[in-house]
Amino acid sequence: EAGVAQSPRYKIIEKRQSVAFWCNPISGHATLYWYQQILGQGPKLLIQFQNNGVVDDSQLPKDRFSAERLKGVDSTLKIQPAKLEDSAVYLCASSSFYEQYFGPGTRLTVT
Amino acid sequence: GDSVTQMEGPVTLSEEAFLTINCTYTATGYPSLFWYVQYPGEGLQLLLKATKADDKGSNKGFEATYRKETTSFHLEKGSVQVSDSAVYFCALSPLGTSYGKLTFGQGTILTVHP
DSSP: OOOOOEEEEEEEEEEOOOOOEEEOOTTTOEEEEEEEEOSSSOOEEEEEETTTEEEEETOOOOOTTTEEOGGGSOEEEEEEEOGGGGGGEEEEEEEOOSOOEOOEEEEEOOO | OEEEEEOOSSSEEEETOEEOEOOOEEEESOOEEEEEEEOSSEEEEEEEEEETTOEEEEEETTTEOBBBTTTBBBBSSSSSGGOOEEEEEEEEESSSSSOOOOOEOOEEEEEEEE
């Protein structure tokens, strides 16, 4: 069974630029999550989708972050404009009834 | 809101030593509890879980018991190996399944020396 795929793996941008991350969940998983993991901290949920609908986006900074999940499969997370404090690893996960499966993450560095 | 607190790290042990990583939580209702592990260069992996009070999760020699009276889920292993070197995260989900969002602790870095 293929795991959660994410791209790119690494991205370096300057502040005020925009960036987008892509996630392909495990086939058949209706629930998809985006987490932000700042260095030295545990992951923090940004947004949760059920199929292509948003379940929880209470911790998403909506003035600069946006996410979509068209057709209930792949998802993209966008940051525009980026700030220095957005430097982090962005993790995508999808879940079955028993477990959340995480992708390898995208490491974003904002300079 | 929900929160998870892990013991301060990093933790450095010699091979075959006993490991304990403390984890306590604050949550309403009856959350599910998890330990995730992140090996160097890899993604987060589920290590073990427990879904109700007094449940014991176990995997790869690691164990943790869901203690509702002390709101704790401490991770233990009787004899660590060099290959156990990783970052360990305690987490909770407010629902009885894995569908709910996970709230993570800050992580504990474990280094095991030969």
